[in-house]
Amino acid sequence: MIRFLVNRLLGMAVVLFLVCLFTFVIFFVLSPDPAVQICGKNCSVEAIDQIRANLGLDQPFWAQFWTFISGLFAGRTYGTGANMIECAAPCLGYSFQSSQPVTDMILQRLPVSATVAIGAAVLWLLAGVGGGLISAVREGRFADRFITGLSLTGMSIPNYVLGLSLQFLLVVTLGWLPFPQAVPFGEDPAQWFANFLMPWIVLSIGAAAVYTRLTRANVIETLQENYVRTARAKGLSPGLVWRRHALRPALTPIVTIFGMDFAGLLGGALITETVFGLNGVGKLAADSITKNDQPVIMGVTLLAAFLVVVGNMVVDLLYTTIDPRVRVGSTA
């Protein structure tokens, strides 16, 4: 068990290092010179050189990469002498646009993205697993066809179309939801909830559709397993056969993809946050991309990679408690 854990942690470190390297290469090689960008229109060559030196852009690639990596763990400094700025670990650098520390910018917006992700996850789990179960029980009948059709539709609609249509329908035409205003939960819970309701729905539709189909397929397949027949041959009631012998094996794979999906979403929902004007990590990324704000884009990318890798690890650990075949090796 400990060996398993150590192995996984090492693997995780390698993956994250590679992600760092690749993102760094992309921005180092491909993007236009940030110093020119920062300096503005009327700018002297000396000023650009000064900015380069301050940001460490005059260093060779590997030196810059090393500074970046060590900045993540130990913090780093920019400039020299009186102009020196301390950037505490985990240092992701400063935004070229606003000169704010990237770490702070992300941390400020993380709660919004987390709220969006958690709400959507709850919705899609309920709708997806619930719909899949109903579909499986009523296989081939009207309810099954209806749900299958619905999930196909859900899968086919792009997020921005659904988001904009919902806004138009529910807020503008029908007036069922108030116009979105940014309020903290403590001030006006009703408005807060109304703000997040549409993003939750929009984000959950696609995943709910996928989960519905997956649950349906898994349950139908499990019901045909020999051990389900054994359970019936033992004289267990249909409810018990279902709960104990069909659901657990059928829902185990859902845990895997849920962990990954959820972790990915925590790193920001780019389109949905932008459509609904929510100040989350996804919107931060979208804004930074248009402004070519490299440190911020890199920070967001690394965060997303980190979350997915950690999510993956958590799922693996969960699996060892859920599936006895992973937990205890064969001893006979």
Place this chain on the structure above:
Amino acid sequence: MSATETQALLRVRGLTVAFPTARGNVDVVKSLDFDLARGSALGIVGESGSGKSMTSLAVMGLLPKGAIRTGSIEFDGTELTALREREMQSIRGDRIAMIFQDPLSSLNPYYTVGTQIAEAYRSHRRGVTRRQARAVAIEAMERVHIRDAARRVDHYPHQFSGGMRQRVMIAMTLSMEPDLIIADEPTTALDVTVQAQILDLLAEIRADTGAGLVLITHDLAVVSEVTDHIVVMRDGGLVEQGAAERIFCDPQEAYTRMLLDAVPRIDDEIGLLRTMTAAQEDR
């Protein structure tokens, strides 16, 4: 009442199992009759597709969805075909137990064998505590000669070998002390030495509990060791039936003789093992 002594434990009359298809119903079991006397063992023999397994599932009331069952199945004086699903549930596992072919896939990988043995017991005997059911499970495992049962009871199916898994399946049926055990190809997935052990175990349990046994197999060597009475099936129909000795020594039908000839014997000349020719198959 002395009549119950002579009354058959299982009395099947005109059992037909059909599946509806686009071109009408297809009968997979055709008007089958047989009896199983109390405490005796019956072998149902036939090649794959002969309807043996469907016969056993029909008795259990576990036919696949859409299957149509007609005819009469009388178990210990009760007409099973007339029972509701709920009433059938209380008979399944409790009075008629079943052992399946592939013990690994027939056990749920997510639960310990102890849990799986105990759950039938708990669902049939109301008010049994977890601890009591566990004790029953351990005792059942001891009866099928699983060593160190008190420890093994907490192990998962994948931690057992094939033969041991089948012992677990048998322990599962034993814990309920059923009147009838239906074993559907119980040794087919096991290697030869283990097969013999499992057959011995079935015989031992029958001697101990007096339970009736229906043994379904394609392997005549298997039935010859365990059963008193043999039913030979082909294409869903009855070919012949009779006392085991009579079937072996004096088969009446050509098909039975062919099955017997396909069993290798130690006194056979090398190279003379007969198989069914294509012409005979087409018969």
